[in-house]
Amino acid sequence: MSFDSDNDSEDDVCPLCCEELDLSDKNFLPCQCGYRVCIWCWHTIKDHMNGLCPACRNPYSDDPHAFAAVDRDDVIKSEKRKRRLARQHALLHLPLVQRNLVYVVGLPPVAASEEYIRRPEWFGQFGKINKVVANLNQGLPPGDARHGSASAYISFVHREDARACIHSVDGFVLEGRTVKANFGTTKYCNSFLRHLPCNNNECMYLHELGDEEVS
Known part of the structure; x- marks a missing residue:
């Protein structure tokens, strides 16, 4: 680009x-x-x-x-x-750890909705949530452990809330599935790199300098 x-x-x-x-x-x-x-x-x-x-x-x-x-x-x-x-x-394609973004896999299918994720008895208990992108993993083969489960990207307002969420959720067994949670990776917003305002209110990319992913 x-x-x-x-x-x-x-x-x-x-x-x-x-x-x-x-x-x-x-x-x-x-x-x-x-x-x-x-x-x-x-x-x-x-x-x-x-x-x-x-x-x-x-x-x-x-x-x-x-x-x-x-x-x-x-x-x-x-x-x-x-x-x-x-x-x-180079920055446009650089993977970055977003410390307020949690990526969760292994959720029950009912959790494949933003409303469900935000519930206070679910991820809302860890702090104020900014954005949620939830998906139902239907396209995976039946033998895949993730088949029929849900995954979600949850963006918290505060980093410490994301850290607390990962600490509590990662490894938790729910409805026979082991839930996995970690910090999500993202990229820089193209508008940010060009020193332009981003007009996409749903943009999940970074608009400030972040932490580089270390592989």
Whole structure:
């Protein structure tokens, strides 16, 4: 997923080798027809192939049609932008432990609803719950121990409530099933990484720096 509309432009990639065009390539136009390739591909075509422009089929000259020297400040800005985008991309796919999020499996089927999960005799007893996503595991094969059971992501307002929930629930036997509970993992919200407000009220992703998952 791109973070900048410029990344979606075909002008940012050489059409022959599909490598990203650097600033020198973007200031380089080998043919008057306007078909842009990177400097490396231009040299390869001119010195080792037929020497013709892939678009208009006119021969390349020894001197490019247009070339402008690269400004040092532009190079610095470009490198900073690349590092920023690389960091954003890495953070977007980084699994994180969310200390106020509890993931529970092995619940009875009746618990596959937000209303049931929030009950004070159920998970509501551990503290104020922010969001709940509950699922009934119907698609699993009959031999799977989770078949016919429910699972849930429960987001508590306070971390200590999530910790207390895990301590009390994990390993508890309910209706012949052993319930398993642990901190849930999540990812950063794309809007957060782009320094934009998130307009999705149901967004379960992180909107602040979290704890990295250690595997």
